[in-house]
Amino acid sequence: MLGSTNAITPKGYDVFREYLEKVCGIMLSDNKQYLVASRLGKILERENIAKLEDLVVLLSRGGKSALKEEVINAMTTNETLWFRDAHPFNILKSKILPEKGNKSLRIWSAASSTGQEPYSISITLEEFRSGSSIAADKIIATDICTNILAHAKQAEYDHLAIARGLSDSMQKNYFDKLENGSWKIKPNIRNRVDFKYLNLIDSYASLGKFDVIFCRNVLIYFSAELKLDILTRMHKVLNPGGYLFLGGSEALSGLSSMYDIIQCHPGIVYQAK
Numbered sequence: 001m002l003g004s005t006n007a008i009t010p011k012g013y014d015v016f017r018e019y020l021e022k023v024c025g026i027m028l029s030d031n032k033q034y035l036v037a038s039r040l041g042k043i044l045e046r047e048n049i050a051k052l053e054d055l056v057v058l059l060s061r062g063g064k065s066a067l068k069e070e071v072i073n074a075m076t077t078n079e080t081l082w083f084r085d086a087h088p089f090n091i092l093k094s095k096i097l098p099e100k101g102n103k104s105l106r107i108w109s110a111a112s113s114t115g116q117e118p119y120s121i122s123i124t125l126e127e128f129r130s131g132s133s134i135a136a137d138k139i140i141a142t143d144i145c146t147n148i149l150a151h152a153k154q155a156e157y158d159h160l161a162i163a164r165g166l167s168d169s170m171q172k173n174y175f176d177k178l179e180n181g182s183w184k185i186k187p188n189i190r191n192r193v194d195f196k197y198l199n200l201i202d203s204y205a206s207l208g209k210f211d212v213i214f215c216r217n218v219l220i221y222f223s224a225e226l227k228l229d230i231l232t233r234m235h236k237v238l239n240p241g242g243y244l245f246l247g248g249s250e251a252l253s254g255l256s257s258m259y260d261i262i263q264c265h266p267g268i269v270y271q272a273k
């Protein structure tokens, strides 16, 4: 069965990775057969599908949207943590928020995973505003993976997830302990964040305009061409002078006509021209 890497033929693997890139941009390198086998093995067994190429034929025919969603969910990598890399949140607090003053901001977390990124942004806003501002900031958090969007909306985290990047004082100030031992984000932090399904290869027109975009640790899965396309379309939904944060290993190149690089010591943010 497909739970084992040996059961994936070179043809099956090629057909599947072409399909995956077409539907969600995620590129698989030549040697990720083990990943496909471990992530899709159970689904294929349950559906009684013996070959990867048969799965692609079935999905390409249409009418199997729940199965397609399940396959995409399984193939996403949702690794994240609170205040990941620290710099973007420090730059938001010490540069961008003082610059914008009392203006209400619209911020997009463009691959929000289980919610740690948008909620870290919301905590940063809360600390800057200190509860006294009239600004009605909004964070739009989007992702393609429907399982993790549901988890993010729930805003509940077990002790392992809580331990990754959160200080004791933040845990105390912004989370309530639940009877089951998990921790839930307080309503004032939660209410600023709206979660939505969005595939980054699709249009952003329905999202409106933003002052800041966080697009971190997702472009690494895409081709150079798709990265360029996404960052060009993000420029169109950034207000003039708006800011863009990328992940630590993601650099922007070939777009100097659209973005200025701002060195922040430490960290980098891109500003829309």
Ligand SMILES: C[S@@+](CC[C@H](N)C(=O)[O-])C[C@H]1O[C@@H](n2cnc3c(N)ncnc32)[C@H](O)[C@@H]1O
Residues within 6 Å of the ligand: 024, 025, 026, 076, 077, 078, 079, 080, 081, 084, 110, 111, 112, 113, 114, 117, 142, 143, 144, 145, 148, 198, 199, 200, 201, 215, 216, 217, 218, 221, 247
């Ligand atoms: C590694 S996580 C990064 C989470 C967060 N931005 C961070 O830096 O910690 C990557 C996220 O990108 C999402 N993703 C992958 N392909 C996507 C696509 N085509 N459209 C939208 N989200 C996508 C995955 O579901 C996953 O939650």
